[in-house]
Amino acid sequence: MNDKSVLVTGCSSGLGLATALELAARGFRVFATMRELTRRGELEAQAAQRGLTIEVLPLDVTRPETIDAAIATIIERSGTLYGVVNNAGVALRGFFEDLTEEEIRHVFETNVFGTMAVTRAALPHMRAAREGRIVIVTSVGGRQGVLALTGYCASKFALEGFGEALMQEVKPFGIAVSLVAPGITPTPIWDRSIAKNALNPDSPYHALFLEYRRMVQKVMRGATVTPEAVGQSIGDILMAERPQLRYLIGWRPKLLFALRRYLPGESFDRAYTWLVLRRVQGRARSTKTPQAELTP
Template sequence: MPQTWLITGSSRGLGRALAEAVLEAGHNLVATARAPEQLADLARHFPDTMVAVALDVTDAQAAKQAVALAVERFGTLDILVNNAGYGDLAPIEDASLESFRRQIETNLFGTIIVTKAALPLFRERRSGRFIQISSIGGRAGAIGRGPYSAAKFGVEGFSEVLAQEVRPFGLHVTIVEPGGFRTDFAGASTLIEDGHPDYAETVGAVAARQRAYDGNQPGDPAKAAQAILTLAALPAPPLRLVLGSDAFDRAAALDQARIDELHQWRALSRSTDF
């Protein structure tokens, strides 16, 4: 049975791949982007099942209008994918406060704003799914991406709380943590700065790898889109899903290291009780 999806950041990258997969699977789609004209080709191919709309995810009123449009055009909204986001690369010391604010506004507040726009509808219907596109950088701090990781860690905490609050209503929340996928995230969408020479061994080295990495990422966006379609059909989806072998390996190593560290310092941790 066709469902109605709303995907933010649909014009390129993973959002575009997912938009194409959703439409090809026969679903309805409200595809949002800052520049919806970039979706004109999809709108021509799927005139009855797709509507493209301009959306700045930091605009709460516009987010509510996008949700209302889904209901007006297709009668309902079933799945919200908070995908819009970006991440620049620079040392924390060199990244301006304005850069921090912009990235946190888009990646974190954008997710909060669009989630809150859809939440009353989902709660009233006792049906709906939130798919929050985070990053492996929201699970493991990424050198050079302080603002981005700060925002994505926030998305994860926000979404964990959301999942617990809406579970009694039959709603589902899944945090998706992609690794490196062959999109323009590491290219045109990212400002890469080496920063102060003192950071050459850390941020500078990551910046060099990132430039070489662009176009050579292991992840296939089309396969990621199919994985998300599979996720959206699960009756009991996971709270978290990593995407990509690189993300899986990093998450597994990090989680084990955290467990080991937790137990190493167990005595000191437990010594603070009355």
């Protein structure tokens, strides 16, 4: 048991909610944040059911004033901040030409600049304490590009680079940085992530996107990585004496990157692209999609 304070962003559902509950169960003093406090009900209900205490604060990673207010409240209540779990994020599904500039910028504002803003606000307190843990939830899509996730993958690749460089900068102050890349996890983030133009029947990518969506739905039904498993892994990282920089969660991503490690670069890229396009492009050519399929 311990009483170290940890800030977790994006806790209204999914990975953030599961992580907040897991950390509270391990004895951390958890400050769970979310953009809209009206969505706190599920977290508080599950915490009460398990006899856990979690303090809920408003925080929108795209609004610096809410970040500063949340950090100030944590320091006022606990005196220090040991850990930050940067989980808040949004997804965006659609082929690149079907994505608007506004949609892509929104993804970067939330996933990249939001994570940077929260980390920047927390670091002075960690440096003063000469200890700390920063966990950044990225994605397999931050290490391997995936079609129809162009904007999302770009944001997660940016986080991988940010975390790797930051680790080198803050290590002399006793602060560890870890990048957590879960495999496909069935969370609400995917339910509201389809780009506005992705289902436009006039798009040259329309048939490809519909087949891609069917493929993802099938993979989701067989997903083996749960939000709870991710929360447990993050708990282990925060309690590790010497946490690693990178963690993969789930057998699928571990198998994927094992193959990537042992196959020459071009060979892996060609094989991966062939496999994905074979599943998407082949069926898209042979399947005539009824109009009813156009609704998300």
